[in-house]
Amino acid sequence: MHFAEPLPLRCGCALADYTLVYETYGTLNADKSNAVLVCHALNASHHVAGTYEGQARSEGWWDNLVGPGKPLDTDRFFVIGVNNPGSCFGSTGPMHINPATGQPYGADFPVVTVEDWVDAQARLLDRLGIDQLAAVIGGSLGGMQALAWSLRYPRRVRHCIAIATAPNLSAQNIAFNEVARRAIISDPDFHGGHYYRHGVVPKRGLRVARMIGHITYLSDDVMEQKFGRQLRAAELGYSTQEIEFQIESYLRYQGDKFSEYFDANTYLLITRALDYFDPAAEHGGDLTRTMAAAQAKFLVVSFTTDWRFSPARSREIVKALVDNRREVSYAEIDAPHGHDAFLLDDARYHGVVRAYFERIAKELA
Amino acid sequence: MHFAEPLPLRCGCALADYTLVYETYGTLNADKSNAVLVCHALNASHHVAGTYEGQARSEGWWDNLVGPGKPLDTDRFFVIGVNNPGSCFGSTGPMHINPATGQPYGADFPVVTVEDWVDAQARLLDRLGIDQLAAVIGGSLGGMQALAWSLRYPRRVRHCIAIATAPNLSAQNIAFNEVARRAIISDPDFHGGHYYRHGVVPKRGLRVARMIGHITYLSDDVMEQKFGRQLRAAELGYSTQEIEFQIESYLRYQGDKFSEYFDANTYLLITRALDYFDPAAEHGGDLTRTMAAAQAKFLVVSFTTDWRFSPARSREIVKALVDNRREVSYAEIDAPHGHDAFLLDDARYHGVVRAYFERIAKELA
Numbered sequence: 001m002h003f004a005e006p007l008p009l010r011c012g013c014a015l016a017d018y019t020l021v022y023e024t025y026g027t028l029n030a031d032k033s034n035a036v037l038v039c040h041a042l043n044a045s046h047h048v049a050g051t052y053e054g055q056a057r058s059e060g061w062w063d064n065l066v067g068p069g070k071p072l073d074t075d076r077f078f079v080i081g082v083n084n085p086g087s088c089f090g091s092t093g094p095m096h097i098n099p100a101t102g103q104p105y106g107a108d109f110p111v112v113t114v115e116d117w118v119d120a121q122a123r124l125l126d127r128l129g130i131d132q133l134a135a136v137i138g139g140s141l142g143g144m145q146a147l148a149w150s151l152r153y154p155r156r157v158r159h160c161i162a163i164a165t166a167p168n169l170s171a172q173n174i175a176f177n178e179v180a181r182r183a184i185i186s187d188p189d190f191h192g193g194h195y196y197r198h199g200v201v202p203k204r205g206l207r208v209a210r211m212i213g214h215i216t217y218l219s220d221d222v223m224e225q226k227f228g229r230q231l232r233a234a235e236l237g238y239s240t241q242e243i244e245f246q247i248e249s250y251l252r253y254q255g256d257k258f259s260e261y262f263d264a265n266t267y268l269l270i271t272r273a274l275d276y277f278d279p280a281a282e283h284g285g286d287l288t289r290t291m292a293a294a295q296a297k298f299l300v301v302s303f304t305t306d307w308r309f310s311p312a313r314s315r316e317i318v319k320a321l322v323d324n325r326r327e328v329s330y331a332e333i334d335a336p337h338g339h340d341a342f343l344l345d346d347a348r349y350h351g352v353v354r355a356y357f358e359r360i361a362k363e364l365a
Numbered sequence: 366m367h368f369a370e371p372l373p374l375r376c377g378c379a380l381a382d383y384t385l386v387y388e389t390y391g392t393l394n395a396d397k398s399n400a401v402l403v404c405h406a407l408n409a410s411h412h413v414a415g416t417y418e419g420q421a422r423s424e425g426w427w428d429n430l431v432g433p434g435k436p437l438d439t440d441r442f443f444v445i446g447v448n449n450p451g452s453c454f455g456s457t458g459p460m461h462i463n464p465a466t467g468q469p470y471g472a473d474f475p476v477v478t479v480e481d482w483v484d485a486q487a488r489l490l491d492r493l494g495i496d497q498l499a500a501v502i503g504g505s506l507g508g509m510q511a512l513a514w515s516l517r518y519p520r521r522v523r524h525c526i527a528i529a530t531a532p533n534l535s536a537q538n539i540a541f542n543e544v545a546r547r548a549i550i551s552d553p554d555f556h557g558g559h560y561y562r563h564g565v566v567p568k569r570g571l572r573v574a575r576m577i578g579h580i581t582y583l584s585d586d587v588m589e590q591k592f593g594r595q596l597r598a599a600e601l602g603y604s605t606q607e608i609e610f611q612i613e614s615y616l617r618y619q620g621d622k623f624s625e626y627f628d629a630n631t632y633l634l635i636t637r638a639l640d641y642f643d644p645a646a647e648h649g650g651d652l653t654r655t656m657a658a659a660q661a662k663f664l665v666v667s668f669t670t671d672w673r674f675s676p677a678r679s680r681e682i683v684k685a686l687v688d689n690r691r692e693v694s695y696a697e698i699d700a701p702h703g704h705d706a707f708l709l710d711d712a713r714y715h716g717v718v719r720a721y722f723e724r725i726a727k728e729l730a
Contacts, residue, residue, distance in 0.1 A: 011603035111603040171588040171612045172580065178613045179576040182620070185606055186569040188553055193606070204551040208573060211544040215537065223536040229643065236641065238376035238476040240633035241550055241558070245640065247536045248543045255547070268605035275610065276601065278594065 001127055007085070007120055010113045010276075016099055020124050021090030022046045022082040025066065026074035028130070034364055035130045036077045037121060038062065039138030039145035042213070042270050043262055045089035048081035049074065064345040071354035076361045077134060082121055086112040086269040094265035095196060105265075107193020112269060114141070114277045118148045122156070134360050137161035139342035140309065141270070144277045147317070151279055154295040159360055161353070163301040164342035166313035167287050167320070168278035173308065176216055177271040180209035184264045193265050202264045207255030209267055214254050219305035219338030223247065287320040294321070298328040299356045301349065303341040329356065366492055372450070372485055375478045375641075381464050385489050386455030387411050387447040390431065391439035393495070399729055400495045401442045402486060403427065404503030404510035407578070407635050408627055410454035413446035414439065429710040436719035441726045442499060447486055451477040451634040459630035460561060470630075472558020477634060479506070479642045483513045487521070499725050502526035504707035505674065506635070509642045512682070516644055519660040524725055526718070528666040529707035531678035532652050532685075533643035538673065541581055542636040545574035549629045558630050567629045572620030574632055579619050584670035584703030588612065656685040663693040664721045666714065668706040694721065 001022065006014040023046045028035060038048045040061070049066035052058040066072045066079055083091040086109060094109035101108075125133070136157050138146040143165025150160040169177070184190055187205030191198050215223075227247040236244060243249050283289040298321055302314035311332045321328040331352040335341040341349065366387065371379040388411045393400060403413045405426070414431035417423040431437045431444055448456040451474060459474035466473075490498070501522050503511040508530025515525040534542070549555055552570030556563050580588075592612040601609060608614050648654040663686055667679035676697045686693040696717040700706040706714065 107606070111605060168594060170585060171592040171594065171610075172583075172585045174594070174610050175576075175580045175588065175612050175616055178610075178616055179573060179580065181605065182576060182617070183548055183573045186573065208544060208548045208551065211540075211547060212577065215540045215544065218537075220535060220537045223540065227536040229533060229536065229539070229646075238641075240476060240546065240630075240637045241472070245536075245539050245543075247540050251540055251543055252547070265605075272605045276603075281594075 001124055003123060007116065007123070009110050009116045011111045013110045015085055015092065015110060015112075018085055018092035018120075019090075020082055020085065020092075020120060022080060022124060023048065024081075025049050025079040026077055028078040028128075029364070032130050033132065033134060034077050035125070035128075035133050036072060036079045037125070037133050037136045037149070038066065038072075038079060038081045039117075039121070039136065039142035040081065040084065041138070041140040041142045042274075043258070044142075045087065046081040046083040046091075047089070048079065061343065065350065065353065071350045072137070072357055073361070076364075077357070080124075080128070082124055084112070084117040085120055086266060086273075088263035088266040093263065094193070094269070095263055104196045106196055107265060109265060109269065111272055113273050114144045114148045115152060117273070118145055118152050121145075121149075122153055125156070132156050132158060134364065135159035135161055135357070137163070138165070139163035140165055140339065141274055144274070148277070148279065150294040150296045150298070151290065154293055157296040158363075159299065159356075160294070160296040161299045161301070161356065162314075162317065164303055164306055164309050164314075164339055165317075166309040167280060167316050169275055170313075174275050176212055177275055180212050181268055181271060183208035183212070184267060190264060193268070195264070201259070203259040206259035206262060206264055206267065207252075210258035210262075211251045211255045214251055216308045217338060217340045219307065219336060221305060222336050222338055225336070287316055288323040291317070291320040291326065292324050294324070294326060298326060299352070300328060300330045301333060301342075301352060302331075303333050303335045303337070303339070303349075305336055306339045306341060308339040366489055368488060372481065372488070374475050374481045376476045378475045380450055380457065380475060380477075383450055383457035383485075384455075385447055385450065385457075385485060387445060387489060388413065389446075390414050390444040391442055393443040393493075394729070397495050398497065398499060399442050400490070400493075400498050401437060401444045402490070402498050402501045402514070403431065403437075403444060403446045404482075404486070404501065404507035405446065405449065406503070406505040406507045407639075408623070409507075410452065411446040411448040411456075412454070413444065426708070430715065430718065436715045437502070437722055438726070441729075442722070445489075445493070447489055449477070449482040450485055451631060451638075453628035453631040458628065459558070459634070460628055469561045471561055472630060474630060474634065476637055478638050479509045479513045480517060482638070483510055483517050486510075486514075487518055490521070497521050497523060499729065500524035500526055500722070502528070503530070504528040505530055505704065506639055509639070513642070513644065515659040515661045515663070516655065519658055522661040523728075524664065524721075525659070525661040526664045526666070526721065527679075527682065529668055529671055529674050529679075529704055530682075531674045532645060532681050534640055535678075539640050541577055542640055545577050546633055546636060548573035548577070549632060555629060558633070560629065566624070568624040571624035571627060571629055571632065572617070575623035575627075576616045576620045579616055581673045582703060582705045584672065584701060586670060587701050587703055590701070652681055652685040653688040656682070656691065657689050659686070659689070659691060663691060664717070665693060665695045666698060666707075666717060667696075668698050668700045668702070668704070668714075670701055671704045671706060673704040
């Protein structure tokens, strides 16, 4: 969907003219009341569910949760996945042409925020003729977008489902993002963000950034179970540069894969959107006062072993909602997988989400 | 101290001819029974205590713990600090000349292990005429050396003081080391470890490595207290490449400082020594069977907020000692500072160490 009217951004500038790539699943009902918006996290996209014809292994990133008969049932709901501006999966981003210069944006792509993304998504819904969402749902950075929807467009959201998220990043969260950014920016192939014109990609930096990310997505326990101190070869090779342990092999593989498909400028933009998200900042840090603006009913889900966005951070959201006498269901899922759990098919987690959507479906009937 | 006889290493090779830099504090008593060896961790050295004449701010890295009247009282004990081979503070390391080639070792410096270091330290004690240590003490990687002493030279150690350490690294610990190493190795100025001959230093990689390290040294809580979401400027600048948050400024400063004085090959060697340390591996992973070799009395200390080497890892050591009916005191200090706590002047922590050394002093009297 192309948008000719500029999108004003928090940074003070505007996105002049932009395209949003989106996918939909299921059918919008007659009164347009069964729409569910799925917000994506760091390296995901509009491709939430299903596979592309003739493309094996093209499952959407939340295909285990979204589809016919699945917890978010596309036989009942009209599900929308939209790629956010600044991303690298089709919507206008740093690799696209800056109309002001005729060159790719590169590092000049405007710094977008969670709120800007939500505004862009709202315009897409306007075009689709959807006034109110049955639900907005997201995990991690996607959960932040769901929260921002409930605050920015309170009357357009009946239910807000925020999974494995936080009301803002902690200093440690920002620190991990900053190290990842430094790895990218200090890669000589980054060229200040204008690597497209040099025909190179800062792969070394992207690899390190992704390796750091992966450590924070997994719990200490699951890493220990999956890899422990297992060696790749039968014996130690006594080398500082070669792989010795399986965990090293796994991280390098993840880093290599990521550096092949992800854009470095997008990585910087998306980690910054995470850093900046802090709706309570406008209310002196008071999350209770902040959440007073929300009108939706909430489902908040966290995972016991998630040390990136720990259950304590979800409970802050729940407390602020309870303080405001808002209706909120909270599930703290005992799952071993750390932050990654929100993407995995855990029976108790999916059971909670399924039950919640069944309740929403009943409201529709 | 120069050593002409080769030091056989675990990797199968040997260090041909080497020098160990060391410092001593206090006076060795007549029966040579009051010697305490202090083992250093990642970026520390033989310079444990005191300041150098005419050099302000040259305090030793454990100056708050070691000195006249301090918990490890140099009026009573003869304290030895020794820089390990492979380090970059004077003992033979990768920047020194490889006698086999006449060129700096660089990446060809043999891969040294905790056990190799302990063997090198034992030879130094031989030369100093010290048969038995009143105590060996170390924190973190230094604590691993203390444990290795108790296993490798059981009759030469009366007391073993292992602080903020672990019987081996977890998969997550190895993962952080591996990311740091990748940052260094993939810096184009690394030149496969032979950067000396190119007249460059892989500073970008060292900076990122140190930033990652710093995140793991501090607790989430102390980072939150010290930095939280404080901005450097009065307002957000909306930049992906410039500093916005104080935590970013802190990490960059630490990274820059480190890259000015630390050697990249040493960083690889020392993180590998951490990875490889696993005395129980020779006993099928059974730490109880492993610790049966130890004859010393033990003090084990951990810190509640240390998520790098958590109290649970120290309790594994304590359990293995108790299983063997060894004498062990264990203190789990409630301190907010994370792994860094072992270097800080915490009253309860220093009180425990002081009391333990007073007990050792009584045995001497």
